[in-house]
Amino acid sequence: MARNGNHTKELIERTALKLFVDKGITETTIRDIATAAGVAEGTLYRHFASKDELAWELFQTNYITFAQELDHLQQRYDTLKDKLAAMIRQFCAFFDRDPVLFSYLLLAQHAQLKKVTPEMVTAVTVLQKVIAQGMARREVPETDVELAAAMVMGVVLQVAVFRAYGRITNNLSDLSETLVTACWRVLPEEGH
């Protein structure tokens, strides 16, 4: 019926994304996706080699893209403080713009992270780099970079998780300044 060219792939992607988030990847069947998208099951295989490939493409593309945007963004600022603030605002904007996609990246991490090679630029990678530079510049005391990155990530991501579950109802962008402050204070300041 729908023979509308290259629009089909995007339709499948959006439909799959939604179902993956709602039911989980393994729990979502090809038939679920095809039915919800209004295409035949076989049609999925014209656009993706397999269900795994679909899940991976959805993850990889957006995960990497987001990390790169983050990296470009941070380069436009000089201090750790400004870089961090910009990145957090970006996180929030991303979530608000496409909560389903954000949620997918969150939930798919555990399963897909095995396929992420060390060379790939990820949000974690970028955050660690930025923090390490800030430490080198003595903006914050030198401590365990991994630990610092984990805590900062945690503050932002867990709020996003609560938002995704409906425990928090604000737009994340409305909370971004709170998050910026909180994250900054998580990094051990001089004199503490």
Add this chain to the structure above:
Amino acid sequence: MARNGNHTKELIERTALKLFVDKGITETTIRDIATAAGVAEGTLYRHFASKDELAWELFQTNYITFAQELDHLQQRYDTLKDKLAAMIRQFCAFFDRDPVLFSYLLLAQHAQLKKVTPEMVTAVTVLQKVIAQGMARREVPETDVELAAAMVMGVVLQVAVFRAYGRITNNLSDLSETLVTACWRVLPEEGH
């Protein structure tokens, strides 16, 4: 082999726990578990009604138990600051004592949380209650409790996640004071 009654159930539970964490719940088959535990496939059904039941029991028991421990613990302290510190140390001790179980609770959340009724006491519940009390007592300024709880949870959990992935190699207990400080500073202090 392993025909000795109720020891079998624990054997199956430990084996399942490990496999669930390593491969994911859906990706782990009854045969996987039976083989790894050295019992027959049918044996699992002597102890658990179904695979879902096994996964749920593993989750529910430990999730609730931990929350209750947390609740009992916090009651032994008076101030938010002390309660929080004790709870965080408990988190860390739990992780270090049984990282596999902790990881399971972490990963199973998304799938099992649908079955968690609002009445159940969970770690989040306890944390929110404690923070709300602290705000009422003016230990910290009154703000969004959910948000505050999310940020505190995030700091601790994300560090645990990094630990589980091997990005951080310290025992969590060695980091507990750092986490206590960070979590405290995440809660908006008076005068800020």
Add this chain to the structure above:
Amino acid sequence: MARNGNHTKELIERTALKLFVDKGITETTIRDIATAAGVAEGTLYRHFASKDELAWELFQTNYITFAQELDHLQQRYDTLKDKLAAMIRQFCAFFDRDPVLFSYLLLAQHAQLKKVTPEMVTAVTVLQKVIAQGMARREVPETDVELAAAMVMGVVLQVAVFRAYGRITNNLSDLSETLVTACWRVLPEEGH
């Protein structure tokens, strides 16, 4: 590319023939053929009603044609000995001229033979007729015609099979006199 009318049909036929021999008929997909021939999948259906039709046309045309050539040829000789010799040389020449086609007829037999009606003239038919005539003429003793035909066919075809598999490397035409002799000696001579 390759939009030039009836050349396309031959292109498809040659491509299909090769793939059928290499991988088997059922194992060769329409896509395999289309890709290898450099045409679209749909194009095949401009020239053949179905895949089965393609396989059948390839078989039938050549199987029948060859049998008719054989029949015309044998009519130009008077004795069984000469007829047989001419036919065997023809077999060898056919193999050498188009080993892929010959192999196809060989392998397609089992599957396609069900569609061969008794009226159709085949190589076996012709051979049996010729042998029967020879027996009637007392060139060779009268015995089971079917059996005699089977043995003669076997000598020639099995050598062709070995050749197709690369076990024998000579051109069949170089072996034709050997085959002629062998086949003749297989037919029970007078006095034996």
Add this chain to the structure above:
Amino acid sequence: MARNGNHTKELIERTALKLFVDKGITETTIRDIATAAGVAEGTLYRHFASKDELAWELFQTNYITFAQELDHLQQRYDTLKDKLAAMIRQFCAFFDRDPVLFSYLLLAQHAQLKKVTPEMVTAVTVLQKVIAQGMARREVPETDVELAAAMVMGVVLQVAVFRAYGRITNNLSDLSETLVTACWRVLPEEGH
């Protein structure tokens, strides 16, 4: 229903064998086999890793077994003439004892032969060895061993094929002496 232990595997094998011969391997579905055998589809996978594995096991076991029997048999005779006669009688007896199995080996050859490693002992291997020894002993003139083997094989196999198709109706054993004679006369005798 049928929980009759190790009998199931043989039941599946016999059923598959028959269907493979009747319809072809690719054309026979797992469901066909399961239904005809009166077991569930999944049951096949308790005994064979895959359909291919089933087809291969059926082929390999019997193909190799038969070749070994042939080899043991020929060792009990001294001359090529006697060895050959014994082997041909064995072929005929095999066909008559289990025509379905024999037919399967015949038809499966093309598809399965790719998996036959050169080290494996096959009927062709044995035949070539025996002929080569006979040539070395000057029982027959030295000529191309492969060619000689092909012709001998051809005589016997094509008769079997005709028998399988119903073109010949005798038991092969009733024809064995005719075949022995014919095969012997195919090998170039001294003085010719």
Add this chain to the structure above:
DNA sequence: TATGAATGAGACTTCATTCAT
């Protein structure tokens, strides 16, 4: 209680065929 062969629903995937362009 334990076993493990058997089950069968259902998942993923393939592929011959159609049809709008």
Add this chain to the structure above:
DNA sequence: CATGAATGAAGTCTCATTCAT
């Protein structure tokens, strides 16, 4: 005539669960 995206029936295989032993 050619194209190739779309179709959907059908095939292979998996796996949670049952049940006779």
